[in-house]
Amino acid sequence: MPGENSADSGQVVSEEGTELDKKRLDILTGKLKEKNLLNRGCVFCGEKDMVILGYKDEYPVILLNPPTKYYEAYAMACSNCGFVHTFMGEIIEGNGNG
Ligand SMILES: [Zn+2]
Incomplete structure (x- = not known):
């Protein structure tokens, strides 16, 4: 039975x-x-190590046009090739308040 295997x-x-x-x-x-x-890794190169993007209370968003509206987002960059994986905040946080 598979347990909490982090190998x-x-x-x-x-x-x-x-x-x-x-x-x-x-x-x-x-x-x-x-x-x-x-543990799926980078969709582009397969690297497993990622860096989440953000600085203090600043974090990535997905802009609409005009750019006064946006979706909140989570993004992480592959530490090998730099490919950025972006996720909808609403889905990641699981609260469909919109
Ligand atoms: Zn990559």
């Missing part, structure tokens, strides 16, 4: 290491883990 797993890290970074990191990795996708 052969990559990691998603926060570059800045601020409180909000860590909170968002936990939310994103928690959701990916829940979906069994955390």
